[in-house]
Amino acid sequence: MQNITVLSGGMGGARFLQGLLHGIASGALPGVSPDARVSVVANTADDIWVHGLKVCPDLDTVMYTLGDGIDLDRGWGRREETWSVKTELAEYGVEPTWFGLGDRDVATHLVRTQMLEAGYPLSQVTEALCRRWQPGVRLLPMTDDRVETHVAIPDPDSPSGRRVVHFQEYWVRLRASVPAETVLFVGLEDSTPGPGVVEAIAGADMVVLPPSNPVVSVGTILGVPGIREAVAATSAPVVGLSPIVGASHVRGMAEQMLTSIGVEVSAAAVGLHYGARSAGGVLDGWLVDERDADQLDRLHEAGLAAAAVPLMMTDHDATAAMAAAAVELVRR
Amino acid sequence: MQNITVLSGGMGGARFLQGLLHGIASGALPGVSPDARVSVVANTADDIWVHGLKVCPDLDTVMYTLGDGIDLDRGWGRREETWSVKTELAEYGVEPTWFGLGDRDVATHLVRTQMLEAGYPLSQVTEALCRRWQPGVRLLPMTDDRVETHVAIPDPDSPSGRRVVHFQEYWVRLRASVPAETVLFVGLEDSTPGPGVVEAIAGADMVVLPPSNPVVSVGTILGVPGIREAVAATSAPVVGLSPIVGASHVRGMAEQMLTSIGVEVSAAAVGLHYGARSAGGVLDGWLVDERDADQLDRLHEAGLAAAAVPLMMTDHDATAAMAAAAVELVRR
Incomplete structure (x- = not known):
């Protein structure tokens, strides 16, 4: 493999990318050239x-x-x-x-x-x-257009009983401590993929969904008209890593966001939310943490390649091993 | 006196204002109420x-x-x-x-x-x-309009033999170390006085030109169409303090700027450059440093009240004494 494209949010995605680059450079990824090129399609909806x-x-x-x-x-x-x-x-x-x-x-x-x-x-x-x-x-x-994620939260002082805040306010000021009734992606439907994005997906040898937030990071990237279609259509295998381990997120706020869109907080449910390409989704393979091995059957039944491996990005080697497992999963 | 209006540049003007306020509050200014109000018309041409x-x-x-x-x-x-x-x-x-x-x-x-x-x-x-x-x-x-002072400097590498830089570049980067061939006030002729400026001059009991740069600070303020006319027409006495002591400026770069407009670098020459109101200028009185007492005759001959006093703003008391001398000069 020469070209790997990753759809990334912030912290989780960045940490995964560090491990991926470490794995590539150290030759730890099976079938991946040490000079393989990584393209990152980054979420801009929390701008x-x-x-x-x-x-x-x-x-x-x-x-x-x-x-x-x-x-x-x-x-x-x-x-x-x-x-x-x-x-x-x-x-x-x-x-x-x-x-x-x-x-x-x-x-x-x-x-x-x-x-x-x-x-x-x-x-x-x-x-x-x-x-x-x-x-x-x-x-x-992901796009050169302005897209902003806003969150509706309960507000008893408001006539409507709720208030809409920017995602950053929900995350930074409120620390996602109140329920997100609705998540709104302002401008998303009218946005177009940034230059090179569709090409990076179409021309990849592998597309990776790192353990970023499936709603407000990877979800918004896939929500740019044309990007989901490019992922669905690429000849490259598409593999993802669960941001949920056990019944909670490792970092960030995936729990609150999944709840707001009515998706169960589990590794399998996130994989099924993305869906198998064979069934109109975007994934070929989905990695869950070894603690969630009991969920593999659900994933297999849905037509996904799936495996359970350690998914804690404790250091670059551990993260590179995750990347290697992702490669291995879809090389089969 | 209840209302004093000062046409000010940056450092020299600000330091003078500190002493003026100190003098007012301490009752050190003859005939000036301790609750007198000071309005400052500030230069914006070095923005x-x-x-x-x-x-x-x-x-x-x-x-x-x-x-x-x-x-x-x-x-x-x-x-x-x-x-x-x-x-x-x-x-x-x-x-x-x-x-x-x-x-x-x-x-x-x-x-x-x-x-x-x-x-x-x-x-x-x-x-x-x-x-x-x-x-x-x-x-x-001085104005809500955009006015910018630019300076033409020699540049042997340029086809025209010169180059135009923003005043800040001349002052901060070049430290006024090269000759200013021309000083250009972009937008000045088309600017209008800011809200309250003409009223502050017309309604003052005294107008003061502090020891600010006579070209790029007070000069630009007076260059806003309507301000020079307001100073010439006000019923209040107008008194200035020389920024030149001996044959050089106390701070800033008045020497370079005076040279660029062909005005001799001396306390009297700056006073004469402003000119007596009785002869179409803007001043009634002009204070020079005691070291420049030999220049008083030139000022008197031009119709200006003039006196020689210590003009070094070494502390608030010294500056308040300068302000007091300015008041005294035009109360006569």
């Missing part, structure tokens, strides 16, 4: 305009993580960050005060915003930012 | 758009200085500043790298830029920023 700056959390998390600029403890934002801008904005009393806007990070957003306002599409801006970060992958926004 | 941010150096220097947020050593920018944004922008290789963009300062520019882009005029933005800083004066941009 937000804040204080006049265009912030792309998932693109930046992938870029900073693979470019060795990420804060490893937080898992997002820049290492050795300072917070003067955020502190001062709060002193001015301007909202939002809850968004994690670090000073080093602000520079990225300034460069991006200025390029966007000069007329460059997000894909070209991302390419320019990656010239500094050299992430070792081709990083492609 | 610059940088990295997508609208930066107003003179407005901010006045606001930070009077709001006790200024870095006292530098005389500009914020105290306890950090520089992560600037460092990162340089890592991205985006120009300009020479502009002094501190992190705390960036927050001010973000608030300003976002308000401007939402449609608020600079005067209302400035009022909003001052709600935090409480500078103790009414801070009025």
Whole structure:
């Protein structure tokens, strides 16, 4: 295999990509060339305009993580960050005060915003930012169009009994601690795939759905008209790794999001939610954690190749082993 | 006196205003009420758009200085500043790298830029920023229009033999170390006075030209069509303080700017450049430093009240004494 395309969200996807690149470089992936090229189609639906700056959390998390600029403890934002801008904005009393806007990070957003306002599409801006970060992958926004995930939450003070907040507010300010009644993807239906996205899927030797959020990360990528169709049609095998282990997510907020769309919180249910390509879905294979081995029958019955392996990304070797298992699953 | 209006540039003007407010509050100014109100018409011609941010150096220097947020050593920018944004922008290789963009300062520019882009005029933005800083004066941009000072410098590599740079580049990057062949005020002729500016001059009991740069600070303020006329017509006395002591400026770059417009670098020459109101100029009185007492005759001959006093703003008391001498000069 020479070309691997990954549909990625932020933290989980970025960590998986680190292990994937490690596995490729170390020759640990069966049948994958050590100089194989990885393309990443990244979710942009959690992007937000804040204080006049265009912030792309998932693109930046992938870029900073693979470019060795990420804060490893937080898992997002820049290492050795300072917070003067955020502190001062709060002193001015301007909202939002809850968004994690670090000073080093602000520079990225300034460069991006200025390029966007000069007329460059997000894909070209991302390419320019990656010239500094050299992430070792081709990083492609899922779309150059503005798409934003909003979440309806209960609000007894509102006449309608609910309130719609940006996904970032739900996630960062509310810490996903209230039920998400509905998840709305503003602009998604009218968006088109970013340059190179469909080609990266069509021309891949393998397409991977990493353990990213199946609703607000991979779900939005697949929701861009043309991308699900490209995944369904590609001649490459498509394999995914469950973000749910046991009955809960490993990181992030997949539980809340799955509940909001009425999908059971289990590894098998997420695989079945994506569905087998043979039955109109997007997957050929689905990896679950060894603790969820009892769910393999359900997956097999649905026409999916499936296996149970350790799915905890504790270090690069463990993650590379997951990637190797994914390759192995669909090479059969 | 109840109303004093000051036409101010950045550092010199801000320091003068500190002493003026100190003098008013301490009752050190003859005939000036301790609750007298100070309006500041501030130069905006050295404003610059940088990295997508609208930066107003003179407005901010006045606001930070009077709001006790200024870095006292530098005389500009914020105290306890950090520089992560600037460092990162340089890592991205985006120009300009020479502009002094501190992190705390960036927050001010973000608030300003976002308000401007939402449609608020600079005067209302400035009022909003001052709600935090409480500078103790009414801070009025000379105009809400975009005016920018550019400087033509020699450039042997250019076909024309010269190159035009923004005033900030001349001042910050080149440190005014090359001759300014021409100073160009882009947009000045088409600008109109900001809200309240003409009224602040017409309704004043005294108008003061502090020891700011007579070309690129006070000169641009007076260059806004309508402002020079308002100063010439006000019933209030108009008094200025020389930024030149001996044959050089105390701070800033008045020497280079005076030379570029063909005005001798001396206290008297600057006073004569402003000119006596009785002869079509803007001044009634002009204070020079005691070292320049030999120049008083030239000023008297031109119809100006003039006196020689210590003009070094070494501390608030010394500056208040200068303000008191200015009041005294035009009360006669």
